[in-house]
Amino acid sequence: MLEIKKHAAAMVEGRELLAQAEAAKKIYDVEHGALKVVADEVKELEIQNQAIDAKSKKDSDLLYGGKVVSPREVDALEKDIQSLKLRKSQNEDRMLELMDRLPPLEAASKAAETVFREKKKALDAWKVRAAEEKTQLETRYRALGAKRPELVKVINPSLLARYEAIRAKYQTGMSEVLKTNTCNECGTRVPEKTLDTLKNDGIGTCESCHRLLYWTDGVV
Ligand SMILES: [Zn+2]
Structure with a gap:
């Protein structure tokens, strides 16, 4: 975070x-x-x-x-x-x-x-x-799931499973929220409630493509 x-x-x-x-x-x-x-x-x-x-x-x-x-x-x-x-x-x-x-x-x-x-x-x-930072960020996130079993224990298992499934299906399991408050990968609007959660360092997923969302002040 x-x-x-x-x-x-x-x-x-x-x-x-x-x-x-x-x-x-x-x-x-x-x-x-x-x-x-x-x-x-x-x-x-x-x-x-x-x-x-x-x-x-x-x-x-x-x-x-x-x-x-x-x-x-x-x-x-x-x-x-x-x-x-x-x-x-x-x-x-x-x-x-x-x-x-x-x-x-x-x-x-x-x-x-x-x-x-x-x-x-x-x-x-x-x-x-x-772009380099973003790639590093995403690589680090992927590494969290794969390389550190102790972390896997503290991550909600169903969330992790969902992330892995999405990653397998779409190559990327994460998507950035754009300044239009939409999912960068599928373009679906992200609800206010999810935005609030993300802004408070919480975890949210896209309602449409189910990727894990992350918030970076919404600018890309
Ligand atoms: Zn999406």
Whole structure:
């Protein structure tokens, strides 16, 4: 039970790390989103200007190629070239404006990403540790039944028999109660009464899969 208490303390730490990582991810998403809006607009303007250049070149080739002779057509081409020039210059002004805004947005996004990666790393490291602890915990529990006859004497024989039977059938005879107050193995809701017993270091079993339940502050 002391081991489970220690495990529970580690679970509280994990819950905090998870909350921190999630909060950092949210901030990163916001910062990255703001950067993307501006960067996408710059890209869009670049594409527009490429199209404008291509159309201008086509107009100029026509105009100076010697094939267009009617004054009406010449006039139309000249006007078109002028209006393309104006649009390109407006796009360039807007791009300069956006480029000024990019560096601080990039810095903010990168900083938020760094924080998020650090939090995620801490959470992942904790998950590995918690999984190891959980395996150790379960191994120790199995050893209790198998290796120490003196302990078997004090454990309720019917409970032990049930545990062994369940273990034989399902590989694992134990199941953790999740924070949703459900059995980790079969998903069945654990009644309040059983939860109270578990929280007071008592022993409870799942009503559905009959595994021995253990409580670790309900965080996984
Ligand atoms: Zn169950």
